Amino acid sequence: MKVGYLGPRGTFTDLAVRSAFPDLEGIAYTTIPECIEAVKKEEVEIAVVPFENALEGSVNLTIDYLFHEETVPIKAELIVPIQQHLMVHPSQQKNWREVEKILSHPQAIAQSHKFLYHHFRGVTIEQMTSTAAAAKYISEHPELKMAAIANKIAAEKYKLTIVKENIHDYAFNHTRFIVLSRHNEENLSIQLKSTSVVKTTIMVTIPTDRAGGLHQVLSAFAWRQINLSKIESRPLKTGLGNYFFMIDINQSFDDILVKNAIEEIEALECTVKYLGSYQTYKVEEI
Amino acid sequence: MKVGYLGPRGTFTDLAVRSAFPDLEGIAYTTIPECIEAVKKEEVEIAVVPFENALEGSVNLTIDYLFHEETVPIKAELIVPIQQHLMVHPSQQKNWREVEKILSHPQAIAQSHKFLYHHFRGVTIEQMTSTAAAAKYISEHPELKMAAIANKIAAEKYKLTIVKENIHDYAFNHTRFIVLSRHNEENLSIQLKSTSVVKTTIMVTIPTDRAGGLHQVLSAFAWRQINLSKIESRPLKTGLGNYFFMIDINQSFDDILVKNAIEEIEALECTVKYLGSYQTYKVEEI
Incomplete structure (x- = not known):
């Protein structure tokens, strides 16, 4: 198996790849879209791209490309400490x-x-x-x-x-990387100990004419006591004020409550892109 | 009066300033933080900075600087067509x-x-x-x-x-600029016709241990039928997964319903930063 990552060699994405997949061949790509396209076109079986940083926030290019261009499933999340x-x-x-x-x-x-x-x-x-x-x-x-x-x-x-060593100002700084692949997670054989956290990521588009639409979506999760760890709005690119929402759910899609909540959101004429339900891994400080 | 803006001369921010304040002296600054600091330190009476683009999304630096560093009130919004x-x-x-x-x-x-x-x-x-x-x-x-x-x-x-002319791919592309000032809006004498839209912008921090906290905040608006035009999560910079929320409300703070909703959100131990309640202006295509 080959792993495409945001290069060049020696970046934090490279570090994430070496920690999770020490035995696989890494292929450096110049941009995030190229990494995603590489796994789409089966040049590589796995792609690793940055998703969110604790200080800078979401990596918009990753979110936007997965929504607007190519939806490749998320199979795992790697949390890497950023040490400069x-x-x-x-x-x-x-x-x-x-x-x-x-x-x-x-x-x-x-x-x-x-x-x-x-x-x-x-x-x-x-x-x-x-x-x-x-x-x-x-x-x-x-x-x-x-x-x-x-x-x-x-x-x-x-x-x-x-x-x-460690000249960075904030000790708590971490970056989330996502592992994109069409293969099952078991077959990727990630060489890290998984945390107990399972996440489900979806992208939701709400009909534009509906006031309080986001509240309605959140209600579907709230009364079921499903905890959301992140909600991010991103432009639909159809005009100012039109957004889709990326939502991280702190539970597995296998949970009947999560499945039903998402089903009902779709029944309310929202469009849901399901990106995946996946384990979270932590890379130890090195 | 002087207007600080994100320079150099000839940027879209400059264009916004010339349309709204044709008679005032414009002072170009190199970065968004410098613009905000300039109005804070009274080097200029007004600062104009980009806030959101229809394709690229929010200007994170503006949001983060207003939240983490200097809160200067928003007195107006200028919507500018982006023509390349x-x-x-x-x-x-x-x-x-x-x-x-x-x-x-x-x-x-x-x-x-x-x-x-x-x-x-x-x-x-x-x-x-x-x-x-x-x-x-x-x-x-x-x-x-x-x-x-x-x-x-x-x-x-x-x-x-x-x-x-007009070689840009999307005709609907616009950027929202915000007018920051300590002076009353009437005294800024904006030379554009205002639209009928009034917005209120707040930044909300929810106690971290509260599951469904965002849903609770949105409920305060939803049952009052107050329409929110935007919700954006940004990192609190205290660790992965900790956010504050920027919320645009499509109504004036003078509305008793808006005032009460915000009061109650605060009573629920959320921290609210009030950025302003302001008119929206459109710059015509030039």
Whole structure:
């Protein structure tokens, strides 16, 4: 089996893939739509893409592509701690406090704001397309007094020395990745211990002329005491004010209460896209 | 009075400001937080920032900054049609079909995807930080065979020739801008005809341990037949799965039903940030 992921090598998606599927071949794609298309076209059996970050919120491109373009079932969720490290070329290891430039992805830079402010005030910060791209650049320029902010996998791949671990401001930062596949979850053999959490994800479109439509949908879950862990509105792309809703339910679709709630929502002329009912896995801090 | 807006000159925010406040001095800021801080610190009396696009959805940075950092009241909403045009330097006007490169902001490029595919397949597309920056670059390089995708204001400012109008794929695309100010709306003297729509925007935090909390909040509006035009969940930044909700109500806060609903939501131990109750204005196509 092959696993497509949002590359290049050394990104947090790569880290998620290596933790969950250490024995499978990983194929890096440049964009989220390419990952989803790859599993759709059976170039790969599995695709792993980011879904939500604790600080930045949902990854809209993933949600929108699954709704508007290709609906591929979600078979698992991987929760990965986001740990950023400061790394330099081994030849700069001794003088890392004197670096003149720090490279990284804008989000990683934002996530390490306090560290940079206290330790590298005035040093030039340069934005790169990914944390992995920053690490790669450093590895190719040993003579320059520069550092990258990236993860451990990137440090290993590009043979850089981590000079300061865990420089991110918020210790609780995590990203949810989803595992997309047409195969059954049992056959994917995820090499992580599953948590007890099972989630069901649906996307609901409510008839536009119905006032209080979302309330009606939520009522179907509320009186059955079904807990929703997330509700997100996204544009239908038919005009301002028209939305669909992505809903995460903290229960399995096999539960008769969940099944009936969704059936009734459909009977109320809402359109429901069922994305999957799946286990949640946690990647340990590394 | 001065109006701060998300610059540089020639952006759609600039266009919104010129339509609503043609007689006021506009001050361009580089980022949305800087615009909001400017009105907070009274460098300007008014700030105009993007809030939501019909295709891309909410502008998360605006919502998050108003929730987490500085709450400045919303005094009006401006709805602007997003019209993208293809423009070249006057010296390239005759040969515009032979351009070798097209520059624009990633969103404008995405919005003109079909046009580019049918008329400029194979031509290099280069991403710039804004549509205005693309227009500026073209104006400074008359000798290069290049075009920009930008709006009419940018064409005028940078003295470019529009060679193809309205190349965007979706005619219904609009962006909502919000007018932030500590002054009363009457004193802002907006030079546009208001629509009949009045909106109230609130941000609600629900106690984390309460299952069905959002349903309870929506119930307070639903049984009173108060129509909500938008609900958006955004991360509280305290960990995955913790959200606040931004809610647009299609009624004035002066309405006793709205006032009571919000009062009761607060009595249920939800925290409510009141952003404002305001008129909606439409900028005509230009």
